[in-house]
Amino acid sequence: MTSALSLLEIEKSFGPVAVLRGVSLEVKRGEVHALLGQNGAGKSTLMRILLGLERADRGAIVLADGPYAPRGPADARERGVVMVPQERTLCPALDVVENIVLGIEPSASGLLRRKEAHAIASRALGLVAGDGRIPLAAPVRALSVADQQLVEIARALAQGGLGTDAEGVRAKVLVLDEPTASLGKSDADRLFLRVRALADAGLAIVLVTHFLSDVREHADGYTVLRDGKVCGSGDAKTTAPEKIVHAMLGRELDTERGDADVEGAHGYRGAHAADVKEGEPLLELRAVAGKTKPRDASFVLRRGEILGIAGLVGSGRTELLRAILGLDPTSSGKVVLTAPRGIGLLSEDRGGEGLMLGRSVADNIELSARGPFMVRPARVDAEGARWISELSIRASGPAQRTGDLSGGNQQKVQIARLLREDYDVLLVDEPTRGIDVASKAQVLDLLRTLARRGKGVVLVSSQLEELVATCDRIAVLRRGVLSPSRPVSEWTEQKLLLEAAS
Amino acid sequence: MSGITSALDALRSMRRPAWLGPLVALLVVYAVFAIITPEHSFLRAQNLPMMGRQTVVVAICALGMTLVIVTGGIDLSTGSLVALTTVIIAKLLKSGSSPVFAILCGVAVAALVGALIGFFVGRLRMMPFVVTLGAMTALRGAAKGLASEQKIDCEPHGLDRLLDASLASPGIWIALALALATAALLDYTRFGRHVLAVGSNEAAAKLCGINAARVKILVYALSSMLAGIAGLMEFSTLTVGDPTDSFGLELEVIAAVVIGGAPLSGGEGSIVGSVLGALLMTVIRTGAVHMGMPSWVQEIVTGGIIFVAVAIDRARRPSARPS
Amino acid sequence: MSGITSALDALRSMRRPAWLGPLVALLVVYAVFAIITPEHSFLRAQNLPMMGRQTVVVAICALGMTLVIVTGGIDLSTGSLVALTTVIIAKLLKSGSSPVFAILCGVAVAALVGALIGFFVGRLRMMPFVVTLGAMTALRGAAKGLASEQKIDCEPHGLDRLLDASLASPGIWIALALALATAALLDYTRFGRHVLAVGSNEAAAKLCGINAARVKILVYALSSMLAGIAGLMEFSTLTVGDPTDSFGLELEVIAAVVIGGAPLSGGEGSIVGSVLGALLMTVIRTGAVHMGMPSWVQEIVTGGIIFVAVAIDRARRPSARPS
Amino acid sequence: ACPKDAPKPTADGEGGAAPATTARLKIAVIPKGTTHEFWKSVHAGAVKAAKELDVDIVWKGPLKEDDLKAQVDVVSTFVAQGVSGIVLAPLNDTALRAPVKEATAAKIPVVIFDSDLQGDEHVSFVATDNVAAGKLAGDHIAKLLGDKGNVIMLRYQEGSASTANREKGFLDAVHAKPTLKVVSDNQYGGATTESAFAKGEGLLVAQKADTGGVNAIFTPNESTTFGMLLALRKSNLAKKTKFVGFDASEKLVSALKDGDIDGLVVQNPFNMGYLAVKTMTEHLRGKKVERRIDTGARLVTKDNLEEPAVKEVIAPDLKKWLGE
Ligand SMILES: Nc1ncnc2c1ncn2[C@@H]1O[C@H](COP(=O)(O)OP(=O)(O)OP(=O)(O)O)[C@@H](O)[C@H]1O
Ligand SMILES: Nc1ncnc2c1ncn2[C@@H]1O[C@H](COP(=O)(O)OP(=O)(O)OP(=O)(O)O)[C@@H](O)[C@H]1O
Numbered sequence A: 001m002t003s004a005l006s007l008l009e010i011e012k013s014f015g016p017v018a019v020l021r022g023v024s025l026e027v028k029r030g031e032v033h034a035l036l037g038q039n040g041a042g043k044s045t046l047m048r049i050l051l052g053l054e055r056a057d058r059g060a061i062v063l064a065d066g067p068y069a070p071r072g073p074a075d076a077r078e079r080g081v082v083m084v085p086q087e088r089t090l091c092p093a094l095d096v097v098e099n100i101v102l103g104i105e106p107s108a109s110g111l112l113r114r115k116e117a118h119a120i121a122s123r124a125l126g127l128v129a130g131d132g133r134i135p136l137a138a139p140v141r142a143l144s145v146a147d148q149q150l151v152e153i154a155r156a157l158a159q160g161g162l163g164t165d166a167e168g169v170r171a172k173v174l175v176l177d178e179p180t181a182s183l184g185k186s187d188a189d190r191l192f193l194r195v196r197a198l199a200d201a202g203l204a205i206v207l208v209t210h211f212l213s214d215v216r217e218h219a220d221g222y223t224v225l226r227d228g229k230v231c232g233s234g235d236a237k238t239t240a241p242e243k244i245v246h247a248m249l250g251r252e253l254d255t256e257r258g259d260a261d262v263e264g265a266h267g268y269r270g271a272h273a274a275d276v277k278e279g280e281p282l283l284e285l286r287a288v289a290g291k292t293k294p295r296d297a298s299f300v301l302r303r304g305e306i307l308g309i310a311g312l313v314g315s316g317r318t319e320l321l322r323a324i325l326g327l328d329p330t331s332s333g334k335v336v337l338t339a340p341r342g343i344g345l346l347s348e349d350r351g352g353e354g355l356m357l358g359r360s361v362a363d364n365i366e367l368s369a370r371g372p373f374m375v376r377p378a379r380v381d382a383e384g385a386r387w388i389s390e391l392s393i394r395a396s397g398p399a400q401r402t403g404d405l406s407g408g409n410q411q412k413v414q415i416a417r418l419l420r421e422d423y424d425v426l427l428v429d430e431p432t433r434g435i436d437v438a439s440k441a442q443v444l445d446l447l448r449t450l451a452r453r454g455k456g457v458v459l460v461s462s463q464l465e466e467l468v469a470t471c472d473r474i475a476v477l478r479r480g481v482l483s484p485s486r487p488v489s490e491w492t493e494q495k496l497l498l499e500a501a502s
Numbered sequence B, C: 001m002s003g004i005t006s007a008l009d010a011l012r013s014m015r016r017p018a019w020l021g022p023l024v025a026l027l028v029v030y031a032v033f034a035i036i037t038p039e040h041s042f043l044r045a046q047n048l049p050m051m052g053r054q055t056v057v058v059a060i061c062a063l064g065m066t067l068v069i070v071t072g073g074i075d076l077s078t079g080s081l082v083a084l085t086t087v088i089i090a091k092l093l094k095s096g097s098s099p100v101f102a103i104l105c106g107v108a109v110a111a112l113v114g115a116l117i118g119f120f121v122g123r124l125r126m127m128p129f130v131v132t133l134g135a136m137t138a139l140r141g142a143a144k145g146l147a148s149e150q151k152i153d154c155e156p157h158g159l160d161r162l163l164d165a166s167l168a169s170p171g172i173w174i175a176l177a178l179a180l181a182t183a184a185l186l187d188y189t190r191f192g193r194h195v196l197a198v199g200s201n202e203a204a205a206k207l208c209g210i211n212a213a214r215v216k217i218l219v220y221a222l223s224s225m226l227a228g229i230a231g232l233m234e235f236s237t238l239t240v241g242d243p244t245d246s247f248g249l250e251l252e253v254i255a256a257v258v259i260g261g262a263p264l265s266g267g268e269g270s271i272v273g274s275v276l277g278a279l280l281m282t283v284i285r286t287g288a289v290h291m292g293m294p295s296w297v298q299e300i301v302t303g304g305i306i307f308v309a310v311a312i313d314r315a316r317r318p319s320a321r322p323s
Numbered sequence D: 001a002c003p004k005d006a007p008k009p010t011a012d013g014e015g016g017a018a019p020a021t022t023a024r025l026k027i028a029v030i031p032k033g034t035t036h037e038f039w040k041s042v043h044a045g046a047v048k049a050a051k052e053l054d055v056d057i058v059w060k061g062p063l064k065e066d067d068l069k070a071q072v073d074v075v076s077t078f079v080a081q082g083v084s085g086i087v088l089a090p091l092n093d094t095a096l097r098a099p100v101k102e103a104t105a106a107k108i109p110v111v112i113f114d115s116d117l118q119g120d121e122h123v124s125f126v127a128t129d130n131v132a133a134g135k136l137a138g139d140h141i142a143k144l145l146g147d148k149g150n151v152i153m154l155r156y157q158e159g160s161a162s163t164a165n166r167e168k169g170f171l172d173a174v175h176a177k178p179t180l181k182v183v184s185d186n187q188y189g190g191a192t193t194e195s196a197f198a199k200g201e202g203l204l205v206a207q208k209a210d211t212g213g214v215n216a217i218f219t220p221n222e223s224t225t226f227g228m229l230l231a232l233r234k235s236n237l238a239k240k241t242k243f244v245g246f247d248a249s250e251k252l253v254s255a256l257k258d259g260d261i262d263g264l265v266v267q268n269p270f271n272m273g274y275l276a277v278k279t280m281t282e283h284l285r286g287k288k289v290e291r292r293i294d295t296g297a298r299l300v301t302k303d304n305l306e307e308p309a310v311k312e313v314i315a316p317d318l319k320k321w322l323g324e
């Protein structure tokens, strides 16, 4: 096999910060190549350079048909390079068809040809989503995060030239930057089937991911980035996951000892362990129904426990959490909150509603509805700095713009804010989305520690193994109806999946 | 079963045309005035072509403003540009140029100014509000300077007949043709899709290989060219070049566009809606005169109606998921 | 070694104050005028207090406008509200009320109007541009109606001494005190941080339990109250209640805020910057008179300077990561 | 000699009567606006006086037409700058008092022209009697209609004193004839031609001018007159409806010749500008001046258009003085 894509000694810095320090990478035709690394290692930056969204300071890129220096995404598409970026990039006001054919609209002397556009869109979407699930005429802002992600993947496929001609694959390189971070298992499985088919058709595919299981099951080769350098690569199928993790972290991930306890929760001093009454109810839902979802949800959350909520994408988990917090109106039922220190939510949509991307890390961590009337900016920065070190957030300092952090580090900023507020009840929606293995363990450990110290946690996650490993009890949400919760000992991943899908 | 639900879903997800709200508002306000004006003077035959004629300038400006607002921008220089165009045309006519040459020059200068504004907004990524605020002041000054701070009298050479008393006056038909062309541009061409995409999510548009800067330059050039044509119509009405003309016109134009259903956040907009919005404002103004309302009552009513029209329109639309 | 680099890094990551740009611009323009005005008349002692006095109204309005713009909103009703306040104060004084009562009434009405605007923007989630455009027209009408379409003459009862020729005139000090208070409110209180948060990302603010609607109501009420105080200053200058006064003032105020470093997209802004922006506009205007520039040249220069000030400021800031 | 080299007049001039300095006088002339033809004529008159009397004038209006605050600011800027004297057409008779006081306090004399100012700080008032001028128009319309018919008056702008006086004078004259009916007098044309045009056009339809609902129209200044003229022409009502306006411009005079306008009350702006600057100069040079100087107004019709005295008023040689 010939190499379809070679990156040679790519270097890139933002101001004084060197993000990539000579990265070389080679992907062959027909290969699915996994790109791994801790949050902020520079994976997305590398991919953005590949697409011409960012320009490398030094280094070269070579495609099968010659040297390649894209001036922009249009240029990249011309050469057969397309990408699904990490953050959502759809036009919320345009409908699904318009989004998918954006920039490649079929037209005759400037005039649109709607039928053709529709055909392209439905074919591209058919490749990644079940039939008819996503309405083609709906504006994408009405879609759930997961559906938007699917539209985005369909768009990349369409832009690669798949939609126009069944066998004519024009794209040569497809970059997927954490495509499954917001997908459920079935969508993810379908996506990987598709990815394999594309690879077999001769594409070179770069897959950025934090799921080591996906690497093992779906990738051929892998490369690990650490501190802007390549520090490990090989065969994805045969390499032991521990070895990959070691390459990523530069050390072992000691789950027994609890990495998180050392780095994170240990330093976390917020909880008032003293006045905790074990098992005291904090939050009770009585037949809560929202405008559309949830339709019927009841549970009691007590001090010291983690309640997991499983469910398929679109089952209404996010809506349930929003309804509890009062962000969405409820139509019937009752939410009884007895927690003295209140209730906080970790949003699944960190860029959209979770963070002020334009403001500093410290401002985001400090954002709070309560507190004294006067605020000292110096204290805000000091507080920010403290949390940056406690959660080992990779940022240049408390004053850095949050939008300039890598995706995973943004997620940590959200978590820091939640911890700082010291809520009694924490509603966490997909807390490990987009964060690396080490941080993932750290975050889940943190949740357990919090519970141990008397908090109540509601955990929503599409990672079933995460639920099973972390929760005390799990309930399943099916089309808006929440089943009674059962102790975690009665659940396995398979049982959860069956229950959610039935 | 699933066939029915999916059909229902399709129906629900169908977008209600943005111009429905302003159309209803227009009809209601028209009917109210027709009923309550003394002796129903509002229904007199001359009234319709007159209102059409009075709307032409605002409507033509609103076409371009819609495009600008759809890209998420705004253009405060419209009024000054209209005044500048009347001055250029008058000055050229006075110095003996042919009317065609005068028109071409006026419109070309406007388009050039627009391209420059577009360059600053699109290429240099400056805020449209600031760029056009600066342009508003500077162009007004340029118009005054060019006209030596007075109105320029000139023989109109037939240009005054562009907008005359009858329904057949060419100005109204030109405006209509321009509206259709702009609507087609926005809804049926690739360029139109790109305009919408840039306004909806510029980063996404760029990712799909759309040259956002070029789109903006074209949009501002087009919008200013339309303002130039509106300036021609204004000249046809005034028959003089007036550098102080159309002060504050841009706010009326923006109001028309917003009433027409385009949010200032961009990504959406309807040419038909904007034209209806412009008509609505004329109907209110004319109706108030027919009612013999004092000016101040008229201003309160206008303010109230802008407000109510938009409020009702927004209330009816399904609220988007917060994102 | 690492100590030095980390110190350097800290220095680099230090936030450049937003008002640095406008301050430099102000000093440069001042120096230029000081040098080039004939006989350096710009440096005459009376000139400074006079410019201070001329800036008071715009500067006070700019304080509130900064808050509004920081929330991502805009307020077009400022000019009309200032005019309305002059009318209310004059009318009350004429009817024999005490000056204190007249002032309180004028400012209270303004604050109420602001709270109403805030209610529409915050609670009913209508676009600020539209709400305040409607308010601009309606308030202007209300002012004219209240004044029976005339300027209202009245004995100023000492209110005219609020802004007099000396540096000691209380108006300047009141404006300064208000500026300090507003700056402190924005930078050193929880409410100020909530204002910034609502402007940066409203959804995130709500998620953290901040009542965004309440924040907006307060901001618009505060902003309009400041416009009311500006109206008092305007009355002190004019000594009549003038319903046609301050037409277009809002654009000057917005220009001052934008020159002062606040992007209209919200989430950022500096009170000091806005005051400097207001001063810059006065300096340009005064300098132009001293130079004997014709109005049209002055307009071109003003437009150009708005533009250049913002362009330079934007160019210096590090570009954000496109997302 | 170059004026820049001359010593500053106010720097060493202690008393208010510092007449005999060798320094060139610098007089600021502040109109209400700069683009109406009216102010152009005033400007020309002022330039003529300046040339004759060998003084410098600075011509500076508010940036926006009819912006009261801007005019107040312009006056105080000139005070701070230290000119020899200020000649001012106040936009308001009260609001400009404070800056005029300020000027007087700084030993800068002020001559008021066009519209009056309250108080007695100013040296002299040079203007037309506006009420009388409005009455001229009212009487002419009464004569044209034979004292019978429906009359419209389109006002200029809220709060403008000189036009309000003309409107008052007109209404007084019309109300004196019980058989004349004023069908609309509460509409304002606004500051620009285009707003007056739109208002006028609507008014004509609303009052059924085409079927004889309106017999005569009066407008109190240049922009409303021109706007109404356009409205009449576009509605094919010119010549059918009697129309008396105010002020003269090239277009208005040719409309008078065509018969589209039946009469124009004209002031003598050229003379006003001339006299205002002259009065100021004389005061500065230590002469005694009158407190009130009338510049006169007259009714111009097609018949007296060719009289030399009228010609001089309506078509002053702007080019000669303004060099355009
Ligand atoms: N425009 C920018 N300005 C400043 N720093 C930036 C910018 N873009 C990226 N960075 C920095 O570059 C580093 C690498 O970011 P990148 O997004 O490539 O990481 P990543 O490997 O994709 O991480 P994640 O797994 O969290 O997505 C981060 O530390 C980030 O803060
Ligand atoms: N504003 C809206 N308009 C139309 N449909 C909506 C809107 N908000 C949500 N939905 C629909 O509601 C469904 C549930 O949303 P969502 O996918 O967020 O639920 P979820 O169970 O939280 O899933 P996940 O968290 O995995 O994304 C989706 O199918 C989405 O299309």
Ligand SMILES: [Mg+2]
Residues within 6 Å of the ligand: A043, A044, A045, A086, A177, A406, A407, A408
């Ligand atoms: Mg990334």
Ligand SMILES: [Mg+2]
Residues within 6 Å of the ligand: A317, A318, A319, A348, A429
């Ligand atoms: Mg969800």
